Amino acid sequence: MGRGRSELLSGTLDLLILKTLSVGVLHGYGIAQHIRRLSSDALRVEEGSLYPALQRLQAKGFATSEWKRSPTGRQARYYRLTAAGRRQLGLEESSFLDSVAAITRVLRRAEP
Amino acid sequence: MGRGRSELLSGTLDLLILKTLSVGVLHGYGIAQHIRRLSSDALRVEEGSLYPALQRLQAKGFATSEWKRSPTGRQARYYRLTAAGRRQLGLEESSFLDSVAAITRVLRRAEP
DNA sequence: CACCTATACATAGATGTGACAGGTATAGGG
């Protein structure tokens, strides 16, 4: 026993990505680093989850992307939040907080 | 897709059921009512989700069940938490709280 | 009987993971 990190709650990946992109334009690798760093290494976004998620977000019109040269000199696909994506972020954020509040209520009040 | 009223965060259903059963022995319908009531109607556990979940929990040894006559006179399958189920409840509860804390950290610190 | 409650299941759909397979720039040793 004794891994320190927690698994990603299903359904929160899109929210985390949208939130991260609301800070600025980033490439995929940078998004993963950002989430991992801000969560103090508790949340790790795997490649196999990240890139499909970015494709979903683009398909829904919540993000756009373009190839650009990164500061390190190499090409990378940079993602940018759209206006619809920003609206979606607001929706998902409050929906997440509502759900957590409801579950927490059950956890507290169900004490024997 | 979501008609957004009572969506359940994925991965929390087992936790909610385990917690509810920790209060006492209940039948499926009663579990759903309990969760719905404690969450002030915010969380609705659908039958189609509930019964497969109860079977999973039994298959993993976290719950047992037996047919009994309910106070209203009819037969119902009553579910009871096992010792392993109680341990699992502790694990899932703290894991859930950790995850929520980590995500909340990202949501707060990612502000532009 | 008609209706509501309660239990159960089968299928479909979405999502996250791990393993893998690339491709490119920079640093440092030979």
Add this chain to the structure above:
DNA sequence: CCCTATACCTGTCACATCTATGTATAGGTG
């Protein structure tokens, strides 16, 4: 100078897991 090691960076696939939807059934009640 050239070569290779090492980070960086993007993507795909098979797979397991979980949940919603829709359907089936049986018992009790008015």
